[in-house]
Amino acid sequence: MRKLLILFVSALLPWLSVRSQKPVYKDAGQPVETRVKDLLKRMTLHEKVLQLNQYTFGENDNPNNIGTEVKNLPAEIGSLIYLHTDPKLRNQIQRKAMEESRLGIPILFGFDVIHGLRTVYPISLAQACSFNPDLVTQACGMAAKESVLSGIDWTFSPMIDVARDPRWGRISECYGEDPYLNTVFGVASVQGYQGEKLSDPYSIAACLKHYVGYGASEGGRDYRYTDISPQALWETYLPPYEACVKAGAATLMSSFNDISGVPATSNHYILTEILKNKWRHDGFVVSDWNAIEQLIYQGVAKDRKEAAYKAFHAGVEMDMRDNIYYEYLEQLVAEKKIQMSQIDDAVARILRVKFRLGLFDEPYTKELTEQERYLQKEDIALAARLAEESMVLLKNENNLLPLSSTVKRVALIGPMAKDSANLLGAWAFKGHAEDVETIYEGMQKEFGDKVQLDYEQGCALDGNDESGFSAALKTAEASDVVVVCLGESKQWSGENASRSTIALPDIQEKLLLHLKQANKPIVLVLSSGRPLELIRLEPQVEAIIEMWQPGVAGGTPLAGILSGRVNPSGKLSVTFPLSTGQIPVYYNMRQSARPFDAMGDYQDIPTKPLYPFGHGLSYTTFVYSDAKLSSLKIRKNQKITAEVTVTNAGKMEGKETVLWYVSDPFCSISRPMKELKFFEKHSLNAGESRVFRFEIDPMRDLSYTDATGKRFLEAGEFIVSVGGRKLTFEVVD
Numbered sequence: 001m002r003k004l005l006i007l008f009v010s011a012l013l014p015w016l017s018v019r020s021q022k023p024v025y026k027d028a029g030q031p032v033e034t035r036v037k038d039l040l041k042r043m044t045l046h047e048k049v050l051q052l053n054q055y056t057f058g059e060n061d062n063p064n065n066i067g068t069e070v071k072n073l074p075a076e077i078g079s080l081i082y083l084h085t086d087p088k089l090r091n092q093i094q095r096k097a098m099e100e101s102r103l104g105i106p107i108l109f110g111f112d113v114i115h116g117l118r119t120v121y122p123i124s125l126a127q128a129c130s131f132n133p134d135l136v137t138q139a140c141g142m143a144a145k146e147s148v149l150s151g152i153d154w155t156f157s158p159m160i161d162v163a164r165d166p167r168w169g170r171i172s173e174c175y176g177e178d179p180y181l182n183t184v185f186g187v188a189s190v191q192g193y194q195g196e197k198l199s200d201p202y203s204i205a206a207c208l209k210h211y212v213g214y215g216a217s218e219g220g221r222d223y224r225y226t227d228i229s230p231q232a233l234w235e236t237y238l239p240p241y242e243a244c245v246k247a248g249a250a251t252l253m254s255s256f257n258d259i260s261g262v263p264a265t266s267n268h269y270i271l272t273e274i275l276k277n278k279w280r281h282d283g284f285v286v287s288d289w290n291a292i293e294q295l296i297y298q299g300v301a302k303d304r305k306e307a308a309y310k311a312f313h314a315g316v317e318m319d320m321r322d323n324i325y326y327e328y329l330e331q332l333v334a335e336k337k338i339q340m341s342q343i344d345d346a347v348a349r350i351l352r353v354k355f356r357l358g359l360f361d362e363p364y365t366k367e368l369t370e371q372e373r374y375l376q377k378e379d380i381a382l383a384a385r386l387a388e389e390s391m392v393l394l395k396n397e398n399n400l401l402p403l404s405s406t407v408k409r410v411a412l413i414g415p416m417a418k419d420s421a422n423l424l425g426a427w428a429f430k431g432h433a434e435d436v437e438t439i440y441e442g443m444q445k446e447f448g449d450k451v452q453l454d455y456e457q458g459c460a461l462d463g464n465d466e467s468g469f470s471a472a473l474k475t476a477e478a479s480d481v482v483v484v485c486l487g488e489s490k491q492w493s494g495e496n497a498s499r500s501t502i503a504l505p506d507i508q509e510k511l512l513l514h515l516k517q518a519n520k521p522i523v524l525v526l527s528s529g530r531p532l533e534l535i536r537l538e539p540q541v542e543a544i545i546e547m548w549q550p551g552v553a554g555g556t557p558l559a560g561i562l563s564g565r566v567n568p569s570g571k572l573s574v575t576f577p578l579s580t581g582q583i584p585v586y587y588n589m590r591q592s593a594r595p596f597d598a599m600g601d602y603q604d605i606p607t608k609p610l611y612p613f614g615h616g617l618s619y620t621t622f623v624y625s626d627a628k629l630s631s632l633k634i635r636k637n638q639k640i641t642a643e644v645t646v647t648n649a650g651k652m653e654g655k656e657t658v659l660w661y662v663s664d665p666f667c668s669i670s671r672p673m674k675e676l677k678f679f680e681k682h683s684l685n686a687g688e689s690r691v692f693r694f695e696i697d698p699m700r701d702l703s704y705t706d707a708t709g710k711r712f713l714e715a716g717e718f719i720v721s722v723g724g725r726k727l728t729f730e731v732v733d
Helices: 002-020 032-042 045-051 063-072 087-100 124-129 133-149 169-173 179-194 230-237 239-246 268-278 304-314 324-334 340-357 377-390 439-450 469-477 506-518 555-563 698-702
Strands: 053-057 079-082 108-111 207-211 251-254 284-286 392-396 409-413 452-456 481-487 522-527 543-546 622-624 633-635 640-648 654-663 675-684 689-696 716-722 725-732
Touching (some): 045 053, 045 324, 124 169, 124 179, 124 377, 179 230, 207 239, 207 268, 304 324, 304 340, 324 340, 377 555, 481 506, 506 522, 640 675
Parallel strands (some): 053 079, 079 108, 251 284, 409 452, 409 481, 633 725
Antiparallel strands (some): 640 689, 654 716
16 A cells, blocks of 8 residues: 555655746746747737736725725736825735735736826926936936835836927927937936836836827917928937937837828827837837827727727737726637737737836735835936026126125015925826925025025916016015026926927916016026027026926025035936027028028018027136047048037136037938037036047948938038037048
8 A cells, every 4th residue: 555655645646747847938037038938828819819908006095095005906917007106905915816816917007107106307308408418317217216216117118209399298208309418318207217128127117108209289289280201200300219218228118199191099100110110119108198099089999899909900909998908808819800829919018018117026015114225315406407407597787797796685576486386297196295395495494694585476376366466576675686587387288288388377477577667687597398489588688497296306506506515417308499480490400492581581570590500608608729630531431530629718616518410411311500429528627628539430420310220421521610610521432
């Protein structure tokens, strides 16, 4: 009997060994692709379809209902937009997925972390004005850490839509009007969010949005048609996306807009032919909010089922919010309109990102207190430094700024002076107004007892109540200098925040004009999410600072600029039109057919903008030497170096950004008058000189893209310009 038992156990051991082994997809030692393939083989069609859907969680803030919400949530759901920041709740939901689903596939938690989570830093448009991508990488890394500690694995950022119409509210979310600037800061953001690798402890997946051309919406109106030629698509709107995909961006979001008759959400050419086939992106595409259903309203799908078919065939892997994939993909597979191989490819892309994030191996997040997660001293300091370098000194007549030691009394007037909530800007959902340092508080800290600070609101941001004008004027009359703080509500920019005019409301303009009666020098401080029309205000003031919407730490950086402790170094990432009627106006326009005697220009206003792209003043003077090239004639496979020496000829340290532009005056495809190709920012002490260099790679910096996406470089004359200096050289065959 004992012998029989031994034989039975011996025969059973191999089976028990196999049964005790982990499935391959749960083995962290296996390659990601091996794990993906193994898991796919084990999944049912229903389980696969659930992975292609994203729901929202946490809209109901009633804690008594949270348990019901969790109970009703499918354990197999692919992703959630997580509207809470409680890691305990997030882990509760994740535990359901890991323990109650058949295969234990973790949920991917996403959220709109656009310019910080709780430690909110400046809006993206402002960040680009810093011309300091390293700072932006650090800030995005900071945001990623706060996000991970709040249970968020995936951010719907960066937005790299090139935007040239400041009436469009979402211009605040991008890096300005230039493709190269959006490229550089987009890559910097991806690197900050994703770190060295996605599985790092504080890395989150980035999402490039909105792919593609959303910034070209007609008239700056959200969700509208975009008439984008193939040439414009390849030369202006696609370059930032290509660079960020090559930098490793895990995901993309399809845009709302209809692109020349084919909405982005059903556009096979951009989602599959370009993104997947040409650029070899192996992550996934998520639709924008309810954008698949939107195909019906855009007139390309007759019902939700056809919308599902068109979006999925085009290359949208994950359905955000509208539940259309859940309703119809299984049916479309049964009807053989969608192949199982297509489902498998889409699911594999989502699983791949989850594996790379390490969610299968460490699905839960640390459960720390808010005090341990948010608003750390070093994080606020970083946000303040980015704000400091993002603010732009637009005007400084008679060197009114920095305020001299003879100024003993300052009138601080305007609706933005003590505002906190609106300094956060749009898309700061988890930012708290009480965390924000106001302009008033910053100035109190900066000047202390040295200056008497007298405050009057004067008026609200909007409306027609002028009852505060007289008190504001009286305060101005008693001062040495008047600092007027005007601007926008955070609701006036961001999504669905288009405006017919970029001028400030009448009440704010009237307040400033009323204060002019005090006959005191005026510093105009602007907080906004877009360029503003200043045609009536600019002549009335001696100095203008655009502080943008700086986040939680804007008061002290602004006060430092006013006092002179900080030398402003920001330069505009977007043109300030003279008036709304000038739009569109941007620096890299093409040449007019009749560029002489003001032919074709507006007859009632000047054509030149008030402040062009790249404009920004300093308290010191930077002198540029004559630029020089290492060679005046090169072949297409050679490189040349352009150099310019910049000297700080003033009496205080300052940071200078050197912008290098390239022009091709004669080409088979007409080129913009000039294009930014490189920039570099460095600090120079008083009297210090530094050589700035730009290594010109002809195929990278001089070549061009045709309407099919093919790059070409023609022999001929080129111009490189820097600091107003121009150098001509020749490319030969």
